[in-house]
Amino acid sequence: MPPDLQPTFRALADPTRRDILRMLGDRDMTIAEVSDHFDMTRAAVKKHLVVLGDGGLITVRAEGREKINSLNAHALRPVADWLGWFESFWDTRLDALKSAIEKETSNDTGHNNND
Structure with missing residues (x-):
């Protein structure tokens, strides 16, 4: 039985989130690094990252005080x-x-x- 793809499709539905995925395909990034590429608040970028995480498309790991976002291409x-x-x-x-x-x-x- 295939996994529930609704959260993944929801994450992919937004062009900003697709742009974030492309950037994370090049390298892992902090929230601040991702935010630097968009004309929106860090909080708005964080919300996009949460949706991507809910869709299983990114993983987040802590490095000190930073949260590092990585593409999960397997998803x-x-x-x-x-x-x-x-x-x-x-x-x-x-x-x-x-x-x-x-x-x-x-x-x-x-x-x-x-x-």
């Missing part, structure tokens, strides 16, 4: 798996479109030869 696997299910849908649709275009192109080519 994206169930999301990728869920989205992967739709690949077969698109593959089928795209194959049908390709066949229709090839058929139309073949018909057009045959029609032009008879003119």
Whole structure:
């Protein structure tokens, strides 16, 4: 049974949180370091980090008085798996479109030869 993805999708729904994930993909960061990249209060950034944590997308560890935020890329696997299910849908649709275009192109080519 797949895990409950609702908290993860909720975390991914916001563009600021997606930006934070990209930054944390480059390196671990403190709240202050993350805050430096946004025009919002540190408290607002902290709320975004809490939502990302609730979605399992980041981990937080203490280093002295600092809280270090790290990307938990493994939490994206169930999301990728869920989205992967739709690949077969698109593959089928795209194959049908390709066949229709090839058929139309073949018909057009045959029609032009008879003119």
